[in-house]
Amino acid sequence: MKYRKVAVVGAGMTQFVRRAKETPQELAYKAVRAALDSCELTINDIDAICLGSAPDSFDGFHMKGEYLSSSAGAFRKPFMRSYVGGGTGVFVPIQGWYHVASGLFDVVLVVAEEKMSSYYPHAQAAFLTIFDHTLERPLKPNLLWIFALEMNRYMTTYGLSKADIARVSVLHKRNAADHPCALLGDPNITVEDVLQSETLAWPVQRLDVSPVSDGAVAIVLAAEHIARRITDKPIWIEGVGWCLDTAYWTNRDLAYPRYVDVAAKMAYDMAGIKEPRKEIHIAEPYDPFDYKALHHLEGLQLAERGKAIELYLSGEAERNGNLPICPSGGLLGVGNPIAAAGLMKIAELFWQLRGEAGRRQVPGNPRRGIAQAWGDLMQVGTVVILGR
Amino acid sequence: MQPKSPYIEVVSLNEEDFSSGQILFRHDRLIAHYAWDTGIAIGYFLGGLKAGVILGAYCSTCRKTVTPPRIVCEWCFRPMQRFVELSDTGKVNTFSICYITWDVKRISEPEIPAVIEIDGASPGHGFLHKLAEVDPNEVHIGMKVQAVWKPPEERCGSITDILYFRKF
Numbered sequence: 001m002k003y004r005k006v007a008v009v010g011a012g013m014t015q016f017v018r019r020a021k022e023t024p025q026e027l028a029y030k031a032v033r034a035a036l037d038s039c040e041l042t043i044n045d046i047d048a049i050c051l052g053s054a055p056d057s058f059d060g061f062h063m064k065g066e067y068l069s070s071s072a073g074a075f076r077k078p079f080m081r082s083y084v085g086g087g088t089g090v091f092v093p094i095q096g097w098y099h100v101a102s103g104l105f106d107v108v109l110v111v112a113e114e115k116m117s118s119y120y121p122h123a124q125a126a127f128l129t130i131f132d133h134t135l136e137r138p139l140k141p142n143l144l145w146i147f148a149l150e151m152n153r154y155m156t157t158y159g160l161s162k163a164d165i166a167r168v169s170v171l172h173k174r175n176a177a178d179h180p181c182a183l184l185g186d187p188n189i190t191v192e193d194v195l196q197s198e199t200l201a202w203p204v205q206r207l208d209v210s211p212v213s214d215g216a217v218a219i220v221l222a223a224e225h226i227a228r229r230i231t232d233k234p235i236w237i238e239g240v241g242w243c244l245d246t247a248y249w250t251n252r253d254l255a256y257p258r259y260v261d262v263a264a265k266m267a268y269d270m271a272g273i274k275e276p277r278k279e280i281h282i283a284e285p286y287d288p289f290d291y292k293a294l295h296h297l298e299g300l301q302l303a304e305r306g307k308a309i310e311l312y313l314s315g316e317a318e319r320n321g322n323l324p325i326c327p328s329g330g331l332l333g334v335g336n337p338i339a340a341a342g343l344m345k346i347a348e349l350f351w352q353l354r355g356e357a358g359r360r361q362v363p364g365n366p367r368r369g370i371a372q373a374w375g376d377l378m379q380v381g382t383v384v385i386l387g388r
Numbered sequence: 389m390q391p392k393s394p395y396i397e398v399v400s401l402n403e404e405d406f407s408s409g410q411i412l413f414r415h416d417r418l419i420a421h422y423a424w425d426t427g428i429a430i431g432y433f434l435g436g437l438k439a440g441v442i443l444g445a446y447c448s449t450c451r452k453t454v455t456p457p458r459i460v461c462e463w464c465f466r467p468m469q470r471f472v473e474l475s476d477t478g479k480v481n482t483f484s485i486c487y488i489t490w491d492v493k494r495i496s497e498p499e500i501p502a503v504i505e506i507d508g509a510s511p512g513h514g515f516l517h518k519l520a521e522v523d524p525n526e527v528h529i530g531m532k533v534q535a536v537w538k539p540p541e542e543r544c545g546s547i548t549d550i551l552y553f554r555k556f
Contacts, residue, residue, distance in 0.1 A: 136547075152484060
């Protein structure tokens, strides 16, 4: 292999809540502390820090990376913040990976933090600034528009029903009931609840959507020779991939996520995976909206186009099914503090593959999992494959 | 030794903690004014809208016509050959029926944002706009629509020079 092997050796996260009293700095610190404690390292063992956080407009100030750096442990250390919208949470471990894989650093801390509640009264309004200022903002778009438009195109193309798609939300929110950090876990939610929730932007209803949240997640990456000294259960990063599609989102095929397809194929190539459906044992596709999990499973080549819903209808997507999907509870259940939500998926795979996921544990000693996130103007796909 | 939990509690607040003065906070607003240059391609496009015409850009290498126009083709990364006049009709690529505003205020009369594929552009190429003068229950993907323009004297070279699209 042309790269050094890199392992995840520790992980920690804060609860995801609607509004945390802690500042972004304090949230980041809490997650970092937990990640370091989990592998019994101190900040002196860390060579460099990679940090991910989404638009500055939530916090209302620029230089968010610099603001967060010291409490993320980056005092007088090499530090870099990355940002690819919602895809950030799975991009920042990729950045950490190449820091170590390249041989430049041996131990790297990867931190993702988001505090969306500061924007008043509702974080959604801050999303107006992601749209094109000349051609789109004058139409006063709500963020939900782009999801509603994409969901409609997706479900119409393949003839899917709202009731079927609601199964995704139900499974993820039920799974989240077993997650100690979850905001919206509910063991008793039903398809009816989803279908009867308030219609925000048809076909999107309230329970089709993940909640805005505050929270932070951190993981520790180490080169092989260090990882084996830190733990006897290193979880290897076997493949990474990322890709951006055109920013002219109204010129794209909205029914199929080509950007996830390209990113996934890059990651599968690196991991030597020829048959993803047989070789991937757990999937954590990005699920800010229920249809999005389906859309992304297809891009990840884990289902035929338009057929991902069958994984849910057949029960394969459940924790004890053939391909457990979002055993964490995903963004729909645990919450969606943007960058932190993506990194939460990596942490989940880490715990699952080590057999440390507690009540969320997938049976059968899963060997390999895939996490994916998506974002920017619906155009970025970021993919990481972990294995033991 | 019992390992420490990787799950850390935080202090969770609700709206009441703010309104009742239970916690301290600072409330402020940012004031940010901008004058955005249109650039070359969108400048032409807006000029076209002012004249009541929808423009696209043509790439002779890819034989594609795209809208909104741009100066470079992302497929072959060569300069676009020319700007071309398109029709002001098209079809609905996808739509939503939206009951909240951009800043999450409830509205009873829904807005119908849509991606409109413009006739004369390559298949699948369009832009974001809204539909009106149509029963939300009747809107469907593939529906033919036509732009409803502001009167010429009120047009100012903006995407809102098209008021909305209606059934055609």
